[in-house]
Amino acid sequence: MTLIAIGACYLDTILTAPHYPGEDEKLRASRISRRRGGNCPNTLEILGQLLEHGPSSAESSLNLITVLPSKTSVASQQIKSSLGDSVRLDSCIYREIFSEPASSYIISSQATGSRTIVNYNELPEMTQSEFATAVEPLRAATSRPWFHFEGRAPDVTLECIYYIRKHFPGAEISVEVEKPGRPGLQELADAADVVIYSKGWAQNNGYMCAEDCLRDQSLKTSRASLLCCTWGHDGAAGLEPKTGNFAHVPAHTEELGVIDTIGAGDTFNAGLLYGLVYRGQDWDFQKRLEFANLIAGLKVTQEGFANLQ
């Protein structure tokens, strides 16, 4: 199966601090680390691991579509090597006059486990026609690809979804609805087959819990076959609007303690996509949700994304 993930790629600089600082405070961090980030790259990195140990690595291909600085820049080289051989970057869009990648500066609070992210990106966003050019070579590769979108730049993303519906009629489309307050994400949800909502987005829209969000969203998503919502310490929930199946699974972090929550949602997405795309026949709805939740729980109890399989 061919999976194509479309979203931004960042270089993350992470300061681990005893608590989140107040404005104008001086605070000494206990640790600094740098790693490649971005929701879709993180998700693909984890999927690469899962597939290496899973059932169908031979026929599977993982592809990233993202905007990167010049192909020969240090940043683009670092990003490429961070993703290893399992993720293809052939369809990426390189902005040759730029050398700096999108960057995130993240304060990870040991007191609460929160991660506060400030990011900066001077690379011009992908356009719909760049997307069309990027996916063209993939058309011959497979008749039933899976496209996973980070819900950002919603206007362009919606045009890209329409493009896929027209030119890849057998494709499945999932969308991550994560960013609170970003207009246009509801329209993306309505156009997708699978939608994954974050707690932040759900709360910002007035939902009190994951189930609330999913039940109401099932009335606003006309074609989705699966809706999921993650809720931090309260685990995650899933709803199949067409069958009425609903499940809630508790979080798995309590025993081991929270170490690093950066990319927990990206890990949940990897687990869910793994179940949907690569274990479709053998795993049911409950098993897919449990696996995604389990792997996200495991991730927050360790630094980074290594050895999650």
Ligand code: FRU
């Ligand atoms: C984590 C993450 C980071 C990145 C930021 C972008 O989910 O993908 O790796 O810097 O979010 O919003």
